Amino acid sequence: MSEEVKLTQYSRGAGCGCKIAPKALETILKDAWVDGKTFPSLLVGNQSKDDAAVYDLGNGTSLVATTDFFMPIVDDPYDFGRIAAANAISDVYAMGGRPLVALAILGWPVEQLPLEWATKIIEGGRSVCAEVGIPLAGGHSVDTTEPLFGLSVNGLVSNKHLKQNNSVKEGDLLFITKPLGVGVLTTAMKRGLLQSEHKALLLDTLTTVNTIGYELGQLDGVTAMTDVTGFGILGHLTEMAEGSGLTAHLQYSKLPLIEGVSDYIKQRIFPDATSRNWSSYSAGVRFEKGVNVMEAFTLLPDPQTNGGILFSVRPDSVETVIDVLKSNGLSDFCSPIGSFVQAGEKRIEVLI
Structure with a gap:
């Protein structure tokens, strides 16, 4: 695709960074919560802020249904299609x-x-669907003022292996399967400041589907899961801790970062959604003395697009989880980045 293609100039937001701010979303949905009280077969509605809805089919399995779409995060249409589909x-x-x-x-x-650009986007989305062995079987299109693309995806899960984001247990350890910094790097790219050596790393992160979630779901020792997307690790970890009635200890020095992220942060490069996320979640955060707070203000609420799986593990199951991570080529993510303790004054305590 030629370099003059600048899809991102047609979008105010980018990727999951164009999500409606958390506080605004709560206002919109204040009277729209749906749970199993009204529909007994609905195991997961929107009340738990989970990644997808889950509907019990009555045979030991459930339907998993999700929808996700956004405006361009990269300029190449084919890559944009891949990223949106993977997400x-x-x-x-x-x-x-x-x-x-x-x-x-x-x-x-x-x-x-x-x-022709729209055709390329569809082709990119179809390529990722083929990668995980599912059809892109149709859809819907509208004439809009800004380009957007995404998928509605249906899947199946065994009821006994269903994982939610609000089922963490006290003492569990916290892991993540991808590095952070997507929002910072995509903003640098949009401004023409992203170094060539960082572009491939960014694209690999954006287009890798979190298939490991299925294997982690099979493990009883994995107690809760979510993926890190538009609200940043700060927002999604808050949802885990709050939903489980616990406090999360997050070890800042253990967080994996995409190469170059810290340098871009020093240049004050970050998306607008970072500030919105910080405004929504900062009241529930305490920093230990010695944490690089100026960097953390930008990194923790950084909106991720197709970020990693964030999951909790019982201490006696850590070795089993590490084996699964290594077998999936994720040896760099075998160290826990935090733990969960009895609820305190704050939902997240950021430690050195």
């Missing part, structure tokens, strides 16, 4: 399930952008 499909894996079928969601400014 949507990963939500099924984050529940411990396996995807079955996907439908495309396409918004396209027909009078402004070439239709």
Whole structure:
């Protein structure tokens, strides 16, 4: 694709960074919570802020249903399609399930952008669906003022292996399967400041589907899972701790970062959504003396697109989890980045 393609100039937000701010979303959904009290077969509705809805099919398995779409995060249409598809499909894996079928969601400014670019986006999305063995079986499109793309994905999960984000136990250890910094690096790219050696690392992170979620879901010692997306690790870890009635101890020095992230942060490069996320979650955070707070203000609320699986593990199951991580080529993520303790004054305590 030629270099003059600048999809990102047509979008105010980028990737999961264009999510509605957490506080605004709570206002929108204040009277829209749906749970199993009204629909007994609905095991997971939107009340738990999970990654997907889960509906019991009555045979020991459940349907996992999710929808995810956003505006361009990169300029190449094919890569944008890959990223959006990987991000949507990963939500099924984050529940411990396996995807079955996907439908495309396409918004396209027909009078402004070439239709060929939209074709490339669909091709990119289809390539990732093929990678995980599911069809992109159809979808819906509308003429919009800004381009957007994503998928609606349905999958299956064994009820006994279903993982939610609010089932952490006191004493559990915290792991993550991808490095942080996507929002910072994509903002640097949009500004034309991303170094060439960092672009490949970024694209690899953005397009890798979190298939490991299915294997982690099979382990009884994995007590809770979610994926880190638009609210940053700060927001999604808050959801885990709050939903489980605990406090999370996050070891800042253990956080894995994409190469170059710290240098871009020093240049004050970060997306607008970072500030919105910090405003929504900062009241529940305490920093231990010695933590690089100036960097943490930018890194912890950094919106991730198709970020890693964030999951809790019983201490007696850590070795089993490490074996699974290593067998999936994730040896760099075998050290816990935190733990969960009895609820204290704050939901997250950031330690050195």
